[in-house]
Amino acid sequence: MGKNILVFGPNGSGKGTQGAIVQKKFNIPHIESGAIFREHIVGGTELGKKAKEYIDKGDLVPDELTIPMMVARLLKEDCKSGWILDGFPRSKDQAITLAKTLVDNGLALDYVIEIILDRQIAKERIMGRRLCVNDNNHPNHIAFDAIKPVEKDGKLVCRVCGGELKTRADDQDEEAISKRHNIYYDNVTGTMAAVNYFKEVKGPKVISVDGSTSIGAVTEAIMKEL
Ligand code: AMP
Numbered sequence: 001m002g003k004n005i006l007v008f009g010p011n012g013s014g015k016g017t018q019g020a021i022v023q024k025k026f027n028i029p030h031i032e033s034g035a036i037f038r039e040h041i042v043g044g045t046e047l048g049k050k051a052k053e054y055i056d057k058g059d060l061v062p063d064e065l066t067i068p069m070m071v072a073r074l075l076k077e078d079c080k081s082g083w084i085l086d087g088f089p090r091s092k093d094q095a096i097t098l099a100k101t102l103v104d105n106g107l108a109l110d111y112v113i114e115i116i117l118d119r120q121i122a123k124e125r126i127m128g129r130r131l132c133v134n135d136n137n138h139p140n141h142i143a144f145d146a147i148k149p150v151e152k153d154g155k156l157v158c159r160v161c162g163g164e165l166k167t168r169a170d171d172q173d174e175e176a177i178s179k180r181h182n183i184y185y186d187n188v189t190g191t192m193a194a195v196n197y198f199k200e201v202k203g204p205k206v207i208s209v210d211g212s213t214s215i216g217a218v219t220e221a222i223m224k225e226l
Pocket residue numbers: 011033034035037054055056058059060061062066086087088089090094170180
């Protein structure tokens with residue numbers, strides 16, 4: 001049976017890293033809303049141009065752009081055997097829309113993973129992460145031995161494939177980080193409200209894990225429950 005999974009956690013909590021591990025283990029697509037937007041930006045699409053102004057500031061991209069893009073992605077052929085969704089939903093409204101879309105399409109939500117992490121630690125982690133230009137699922141972080149980039153010709157490169165590493169503009173901008181965290185920790189309309197919504201509805205199994213331990217310990221805590 002396929003596994004349909006949502007993963008929540010503040011930006012910097014390691015949810016992308018864990019998502020990539022779950023993707024490999026169950027051979028299901030790891031669908032990251034932020035990464036899809038960044039592909040659109042790199043590709044110079046109309047959607048990318050519109051989304052960029054919001055993303056650079058750390059604001060949410062409007063639902064009229066985000067929701068259709070994510071629903072279309074979830075209905076693709078490769079999602080038939082399961083998926084892990086990361087970065088969407090990010091608000092209570094998006095959570096309600098997603099839940100309705102799943103019901104309308106006869107799809108179940110099996111698991112909700114919540115990685116819990118203090119805001120200040122999350123901020124420090126964001127600033128140290130690096131993106132591999134070849135593959136978004138190659139986690140690299142300058143402060144974590146397990147995923148530390150390697151040095152080649154005096155430059156830090158991806159520890160998985162040797163590819164070039166980039167930082168995200170919104171990861172080096174404290175104001176953008178703060179805005180993203182304000183959205184995440186908001187338990188009235190924001191992402192925490194979305195998490196609480198899924199805790200209250202019947203159906204998915206909720207897995208809450210402490211994100212302040214090591215990458216391996218978080219993986220173990222998740223895998224035990226999946
Ligand atoms: P992330 O890679 O998850 O940090 O996302 C980067 C940026 O993409 C966010 O700061 C938002 O501007 C935008 N974004 C990603 N997911 C969503 C979403 N579900 N709703 C609105 N904007 C989003």
